[in-house]
Amino acid sequence: MVLDLTVLGCAGSHTGVGRMCSGYLVEAAGKRILLDAGNGSTGNLQREHRLRDLDAIVISHRHVDHCIDLIGCYYNLRFDPDHAGRMPLYAAAEVHELLTGLLSGDAPMSFDDLFAHQEVGHGDHIQIGEVSLRFARSVHPVPTVSTRIEVGGGTVVYSGDSAGGPDLVEIARGADLLLCEATWTGDAADYPPDIHLTATDAAKVANEAGVGRLILTHLAGATDREQAMAEAAAVFDGTVQLAEDLFRYRVEAHD
Numbered sequence: 167m168v169l170d171l172t173v174l175g176c177a178g179s180h181t182g183v184g185r186m187c188s189g190y191l192v193e194a195a196g197k198r199i200l201l202d203a204g205n206g207s208t209g210n211l212q213r214e215h216r217l218r219d220l221d222a223i224v225i226s227h228r229h230v231d232h233c234i235d236l237i238g239c240y241y242n243l244r245f246d247p248d249h250a251g252r253m254p255l256y257a258a259a260e261v262h263e264l265l266t267g268l269l270s271g272d273a274p275m276s277f278d279d280l281f282a283h284q285e286v287g288h289g290d291h292i293q294i295g296e297v298s299l300r301f302a303r304s305v306h307p308v309p310t311v312s313t314r315i316e317v318g319g320g321t322v323v324y325s326g327d328s329a330g331g332p333d334l335v336e337i338a339r340g341a342d343l344l345l346c347e348a349t350w351t352g353d354a355a356d357y358p359p360d361i362h363l364t365a366t367d368a369a370k371v372a373n374e375a376g377v378g379r380l381i382l383t384h385l386a387g388a389t390d391r392e393q394a395m396a397e398a399a400a401v402f403d404g405t406v407q408l409a410e411d412l413f414r415y416r417v418e419a420h421d
């Protein structure tokens with residue numbers, strides 16, 4: 167069994183040329199799960215899939231570079247004559263409030279007519295077919311989750327936006343692949359605390375958690391990508407890669 171992770175967007179905070187905001191498609195055991203829906207990411211999703219073909223959507227937090235495309239998803243599903251039922255949506259606290267607020271008074275169908283929303287937080291577990299999802303709180307200015315995805319012994323962990331800390335290390339423990347935000351380069355002391363990670367600190371998290379492979383994502387627009395790569399590679403013991411829109415990463419399950 168394999169788990170495929172396709173990057174639909176990996177830009178931090180705002181889009182760039184050919185770079186959409188956070189969105190990742192997980193495909194495993196016949197299920198398709200969208201992790202985050204930042205600006206433009208669902209356009210990339212539709213290169214290969216229809217929105218209605220997703221089995222679930224997971225949103226790490228309410229910052230718009232991680233959730234704003236759900237407004238477009240609302241209209242896409244609403245106007246899709248072949249869509250039926252409600253799309254399962256697992257989202258950190260405050261996401262549902264933000265999105266329904268944006269749609270209020272503007273739409274004959276409510277957000278909840280199209281999405282079956284369930285709030286998720288630290289310690290929660292969800293099973294989608296054979297795919298297991300676990301969540302941990304993340305250090306970030308708004309309620310945010312990191313997500314651990316396991317299927318058939320293969321494990322991918324997505325940090326969400328995070329300043330690191332023991333909860334991230336714990337949920338990433340032993341993962342085959344850690345998709346970790348690395349917004350900045352250089353010295354963490356040069357940046358405001360408790361918001362994001364530098365590439366060096368992402369690599370330290372990966373070492374502490376004992377992961378097999380580290381993929382750096384959510385680099386800020388001004389962050390030098392080669393420098394981020396070099397800083398992480400100097401610290402991390404395993405393979406480091408930079409996330410790129412439309413790249414696909416495969417994890418082979420162990421059993």
Ligand SMILES: [Zn+2]
Pocket residue numbers: 178179229231232327384
């Ligand atoms: Zn972000």
Ligand SMILES: [Zn+2]
Pocket residue numbers: 227229306327
């Ligand atoms: Zn954020």
